[in-house]
Amino acid sequence: MSAGPAMVVSASRRRIDPDPSFTRAFAELAPRLPGSDRQEIAALRARSLARFTELGIPTQRDEAWKFTPVGRIVNRPHAADVPAEPPLERILPHLLGGPKARRLVFVNGRLVPQWSHVGGLPEGAAIESLTRALERRTEAVAARLARDDGRSFTALNAALAASGAWIELAPGVVLSDPVQLLFVTVPGASAPMSHPRVVLRLGSGAALTLLESHVGLEPGPALTNLVLEGELGEGASLAHDRLLLQADEAALIGKVELVLGARARYDQTTVALGGSLLRSESEVSIEGEGVECRLAGLAVPRAGEHVDTLVRVHHRAPASHSDQLFKSVVEERGHHAFAGKIFVHRGAQRTNAYQKNDNLLLAEDGEVDSKPELEIYADDVKCSHGATCGELDPSALFYLRARGIDATTARGLLIWAFASELLDRLGDRTARAAARRALAARLPTGALVDEHEDAA
Amino acid sequence: MLEIRDLHVAVEGRPILKGLSLRILPGEVHAIMGPNGSGKSTLAHVLAGREGYEVTSGSVTFGDEDLLALEPEERARAGLFLAMQYPVEIPGVANMYFLRQALNAVRKARGQDEIPAAEFMRRIREQARLLGIGEELLKRDLNTGFSGGEKKRNEILQMAMLEPRLAILDETDSGLDIDALKTVADGVNRLRSPERAFLVITHYQRLLDYIVPDIVHVMADGRIQRSGGPELARELEERGYEAVLGGRLAA
DSSP, X not given: OOSSOOOOBOTTSSEEOOOXXXXXXXXXXXXXXXXXXXXXXXXXXXXXXXXXXXXXEEOTTSGGGTTOOHHHHHSSOOBSOOOOOOOHHHHGGGOOSOTTOEEXXXXXXXXXXGGOBOOXXXXXXXXXXXXXXXXXXXXXXXXXXXXXXSOHHHHHHXXXXXXXXXXXXXXXXXXXXXXXXXXXXXXXXXXXXXXXXXXXXEOTTOEEEEEEEEEESSOSOEEEEEEEEEEEOTTOEEEEEEEEEOOTTEEEEEEEEEEEXXXXXXXXXXXXXXXXXXXXXXXXXXXXXXXXXXXXXXXXXXXXXXXXXXXXXXXXXXXXXXXXXXXXXXXXXXXXXXXXXXXXXXTOTTOEEEEEEEEEEOSTXXXXXXXXXXXXXXXXXXXXXXEEEEOOOHHHHHHHHTTTOOHHHHHHHHHHHHHHHHHTTOSSHHHHHHHHHHHHHHSTTHHHHHHHHHHO | OEEEEEEEEEETTEEEEEEEEEEEOTTOEEEEEXXXXXXXXXXXXXXXXXXXXXXXXXXXXXXXXXXXXXXXXXXXHTXXXXXXXXXXOEEEEXXXXXXHXXXXXXXXXXXXXXXXXXXXXXXXXXXXXXXXXXXXXXXXXXXXXXXXXXXXXXXXXXXXXXXXXXXXXXXXXXXXXXXXXXXXXXXXXXHOBTXXXXXXXXXXXTHHHHSOOSEEEEEETTEEEEEEOHHHHHXXXXXXXXXXXXXXXXX
C-alpha cells in the first residue's frame, strides 16, 4: 500500500475508486488500441473507461463480490503493454486440441502470429482476432463493446480490449477440429494486464469445440480481465473447455455470458488450478425449448489462493434442462467461494434444473463458502440444489489402508478420485491430459496419478 | 500365528470386548458365532486396525509382532486380511488399479519385486473366472455400483490376490444367496493351506456347511463363552444361542 496511492472508498463503501494506473494506461494506449483510427470506436472506449471509473472496483460489501478480495489484488498499478517473448518450448505444452486444431495465441494481450493459425476454414466460418474483427466488422464489434451490464470489469474490458477473438459459424457449419484460444501471461518489469474480449456466434445447427486456456509462465503480479459472450442458435452445440492455470500472484477475472436458443447444447467445464485470485462468472440464458446445458468446474486452491465461482442459469423457456456440478479441493490456506443461482422464469414449465456443489476441505485454515440458490416462478418444474463440505471419508481411507496402501497414497487416491470426475468432463482429450498434469502437480502423490492414467 | 490375550476394547467409553482370548495356529480355520451385539465385528475391526476403538487392556500378537502397535497398512503387509462386511464404494478409483497398488505394496513388504503387468493380468483374470466375476466388473471403479454379492466376491478376489497368512471374514455370508455363498466358500476353500489360517465370523451356521471349521467359538457379551468342534455350530442352529449359552447370554 505504501508505494501506491491511497485507496479511496466511496461513501456507500460498495466500491473503491480504481487505481489511477488504469486511466494512465488508457491514456497511453488509446491511440494504439485496435480500432482507434475509427472515431466511433475511440469514443466508445473513452465512454467505457468513464463508466468503469464511475462504477469503481466493487468491495466485499457488494453481495456478488462478498468473498472476492478483489481490491487487494486488482487495485495496484498494472501496465497494458508489457512486452514478453517466451520461448516456444514453454508454450508447446499448452498447445491443445491436436495437430489439426486452429488457434490464436496471445502473450500479455498481444497476438503472436507465428503461433496462431486459423486457416482452411470451411465456407461460413470466421475466426478472427479482435483486432481483425474491429477492421472487418466494426459496427458489430462496437455493438458488443457498447453493451453495459453494470459491471465495472466489463466496462474496463470494453475500454482496453486488445486481444480476444470473433468466432462465428454460419448455420449448419460444424468444425470437427477444436479451436483454442491461448492467453499467456508473462510478468515483466511491471505487472501486465490484458482484457480479452471473445464473441461467439453459432448459427443454428453449428457445432464447435472451444478450448480456452489461460496460462501464467512465471510467478508475479498480473491481471487478466476476460469477457466472453455470445449466442448459440437453434440446435447449435458448443463444448467449452476452460483451463485456468495462472501463476502465483496472478489474478484472473472472467465473465462468460451466453444465450442459448432452442435445442442448443452447451457443455462448459472450468478447471481452476493456479493463480492467487481466480474469479469465474458464468451467466447462461436459456431462451428456447429442449436446451441441454451442463456447467461443471473444479477448483483446487491452496497457499493463499482464492477461487470464486459464480454461476447464474436463467430458464426463460419451457422444457429445458440444466445441470451444474462444481467441486473444490481446498488445501492449507486455500479459499473457494461458490455462489450458484438457478432462475426459473415465469412460463418456463417442465424445466429440469440441478445444481450440486461438493467441497473437500482438507486443512483447518482452508475456507469454503457455498451459496446455492433457486428462484422459481413456474409451478411444473423439477429443480434441486445441494452443497456439501467435508473431509475424506474415513471408511474409504481405512478400506484402502487395510489392503496395504499407505496413508499418504490412500489420501492422494481419494482426492484424485474426487477431483478426476470433473476432469473427465472436459470434452477434449488433450485438454483432459493437460488438466491431469496440472492437478497431479498440485497433489502430493502426483507421480502415482500418472500411473493411474496409464492403467485407465 | 495369532494370539489374543484378555482383550478389552471400548467404543466411546462403552466396553464391547470384555476379556477375549483366542489362539489360532497356522492352517486352522476358526469360526466365531454369536448373536447381534456380541462384539464379533468389533473384534474384526480391532484386529484390522480401524480407528475409533480403544484397547483398554490385553494384547494381540501376530507372528512375533505386537499387532496393536501397527498401522492398518502395516498389518495388511504383515499378512493380515479383513474381508469386510460392508465393502466401501470408492468411485474414481479403478478396481484393477487399486488391486495392483495393494498387491505391490504387500509384495514390497515381503521383499518381492513389483508384479509384472502381464502376470498381474493373467492372475487376476484366473481368479476372477474362478469367482464368477466378469471382466466388466474388474474394469469398474472399486465396488461402485456392485451388488451385495458382487462386493463380497470382490473381497474374496482381493484375498486370493494378496495371499494373506491370516484372513478374517466378517459376515461374508450376509446378503448372499445360496449360489453366491457356494462360490465364495469355494474361493475360501481353495486358499486353505497348512500355512494359512482363517477366522470366519458369522451369525448363521449355513456358511460353515461349506467352509468347515476346525474350531467353533461362541461369543456373547464381549467374550468367548464356549468352544468346540463343528458340531457346536449345528447345535447352535438347532437350539439357538439362548439355550446353548444358558444364563451366560447378556440381555
